[in-house]
Amino acid sequence: MARIIVVTSGKGGVGKTTTSASIATGLALKGHKTVVIDFDVGLRNLDLLMGCERRVVYDFVNVINAEAELHQALIRDKRTENLAILPASQTRDKEALTLEGVEKVLNQLSKDFDFIVCDSPAGIEHGAMMALYFADEAIITTNPEVSSVRDSDRILGILQSRSRRAVENLEPVKEHLLLTRYNPDRVLRGEMLDIQDVEEILAIPLLGVIPESTAVLKASNQGVPVVCNNDSDAGQAYSDVVARFLGEEVPHRFLEPPKKGFLQRMFGGIG
Amino acid sequence: MNIMQLFRSRKAEGSAAIAKERLRIIVAHERGSRNGRDFLPAMERDILKVVQKYIAVQQECIDIKLDAQDGCSILEVNVQLPD
Numbered sequence: 546m547a548r549i550i551v552v553t554s555g556k557g558g559v560g561k562t563t564t565s566a567s568i569a570t571g572l573a574l575k576g577h578k579t580v581v582i583d584f585d586v587g588l589r590n591l592d593l594l595m596g597c598e599r600r601v602v603y604d605f606v607n608v609i610n611a612e613a614e615l616h617q618a619l620i621r622d623k624r625t626e627n628l629a630i631l632p633a634s635q636t637r638d639k640e641a642l643t644l645e646g647v648e649k650v651l652n653q654l655s656k657d658f659d660f661i662v663c664d665s666p667a668g669i670e671h672g673a674m675m676a677l678y679f680a681d682e683a684i685i686t687t688n689p690e691v692s693s694v695r696d697s698d699r700i701l702g703i704l705q706s707r708s709r710r711a712v713e714n715l716e717p718v719k720e721h722l723l724l725t726r727y728n729p730d731r732v733l734r735g736e737m738l739d740i741q742d743v744e745e746i747l748a749i750p751l752l753g754v755i756p757e758s759t760a761v762l763k764a765s766n767q768g769v770p771v772v773c774n775n776d777s778d779a780g781q782a783y784s785d786v787v788a789r790f791l792g793e794e795v796p797h798r799f800l801e802p803p804k805k806g807f808l809q810r811m812f813g814g815i816g
Numbered sequence: 817m818n819i820m821q822l823f824r825s826r827k828a829e830g831s832a833a834i835a836k837e838r839l840r841i842i843v844a845h846e847r848g849s850r851n852g853r854d855f856l857p858a859m860e861r862d863i864l865k866v867v868q869k870y871i872a873v874q875q876e877c878i879d880i881k882l883d884a885q886d887g888c889s890i891l892e893v894n895v896q897l898p899d
Binding site: 690691694695698699702706732734735736737738739742746747 | 846850
């Protein structure tokens with residue numbers, strides 16, 4: 546049986562797809578057979594971040610509608626062994642996903658993979674519900690910013706009441722907080738919520754903190770998940786997150802502003 | 817710390833503190849209505865009716881908040897009386 550992980554947030558633009566791409570790749574790099582599914586029907590983007598946009602022939606909805614076999618729609622990652630991508634349909638509307646259809650595909654994938662990462666669309670509509678319904682674990686991607694934190698709390702409420710585990714009275718979905726676009730400099734200046742603030746409000750265990758980083762845009766420009774960039778702060782932070790997710794004890798990093806030189810310390814960083 | 821920071825107000829006065837306080841209140845409020853405590857709007861109407869029996873107040877003069885802090889729930893009813 547595969548573990549089904551949903552990457553969700555409520556709010557858009559907080560880093561769900563970046564996180565899905567990096568966590569799926571990170572799990573595969575650790576030797577686990579992993580598939581990452583794009584649930585954002587109509588606004589497919591995971592393929593771009595994974596750098597396989599030109600290899601999409603069939604998609605998730607084709608498989609659900611029995612217009613293609615699952616193995617025809619799955620794209621094997623070229624860089625990373627053990628990793629496959631199931632792209633979303635770009636042409637259908639969100640209602641094309643059905644609970645029965647999604648369940649059937651997940652059951653089939655469950656036989657061949659250790660992890661199924663579901664990249665949720667923003668919002669709390671149909672697509673987001675489909676992405677979280679079958680989840681065993683949820684990675685709540687949150688920016689240290691009021692609207693993101695509020696929406697994350699909303700999504701937590703939905704996970705606790707409307708996911709399959711909630712509806713069927715099973716053990717609840719395991720929740721993880723992933724704080725993204727964290728800027729230690731601004732936190733130090735009191736301009737940004739700090740880790741403890743967000744932890745306190747959402748009251749779920751912290752899986753990791755990804756610093757705001759120029760490497761993230763560079764990674765999406767290139768179509769290479771940022772976790773593959775071992776030289777970058779965000780890449781290393783995602784590697785840590787994957788290790789922690791797999792049960793390793795890894796200290797949190799990049800929580801303090803980078804050390805500055807003497808002149809910068811004296812005069813740098815006004816405002 | 818650099819020289820500029822010496823002249824700047826420190827963390828407690830930053831906007832992050834305001835963000836946290838606002839979030840704490842709104843999240844507690846929304847969780848309340850999520851956990852079947854959706855009675856607040858109805859109670860607000862009832863309280864307004866009782867108050868209106870004696871004093872002429874408008875709907876917008878009443879504000880009800882349910883806040884949870886350190887395992888203790890606080891019900892705050894604010895009625896603004898006319899001059």
